[in-house]
Amino acid sequence: MARKIMELRDADPKGLIRESYRIEGITVEECRSIFLDWALSIAAQTDPQEAMRALIAAYGAEPAHPMTGVLTEGLTKPAGGGGRRGGRAGRVSG
Numbered sequence: 860m861a862r863k864i865m866e867l868r869d870a871d872p873k874g875l876i877r878e879s880y881r882i883e884g885i886t887v888e889e890c891r892s893i894f895l896d897w898a899l900s901i902a903a904q905t906d907p908q909e910a911m912r913a914l915i916a917a918y919g920a921e922p923a924h925p926m927t928g929v930l931t932e933g934l935t936k937p938a939g940g941g942g943r944r945g946g947r948a949g950r951v952s953g
Contacts, residue, residue, distance in 0.1 A: 867917055870910035873900050879926045880918045887925040894929045908934060 871877055875897045879890055901910055911930050919927040 865905075865909050865913040867913065869902070869905055870913040870917075871897065872902070873897070875900065876914050876918060876926060876930070880921070880924060885925060887928065890925040890929045893926070894933065 867877075873896075875893050879885060879893045882889075898907065901907060911933050915927065915930050915934075918924075919930065921927060
């Protein structure tokens with residue numbers, strides 16, 4: 860079965876990533892903040908990995924741009940897990 864190519868409107872519904880590439884002098888910290896907003900805004904049924912690949916394909920022609928680095932990092936680092944656990948779960952093992 861052929862895989863459907865993700866539409867940019869599904870990969871970036873609010874245009875946050877597109878706009879980040881238009882901001883002159885944007886920093887990596889600002890890109891990370893925008894990336895977090897983007898991650899919270901995509902639909903639940905959207906595969907974030909596939910969306911990041913589509914965004915890099917569309918906007919990542921400028922490899923030195925900090926958002927390209929943030930998106931690439933998002934593809935290479937595992938999501939979630941390994942973080943601090945609060946409350947009882949953080950105090951009790953197993």
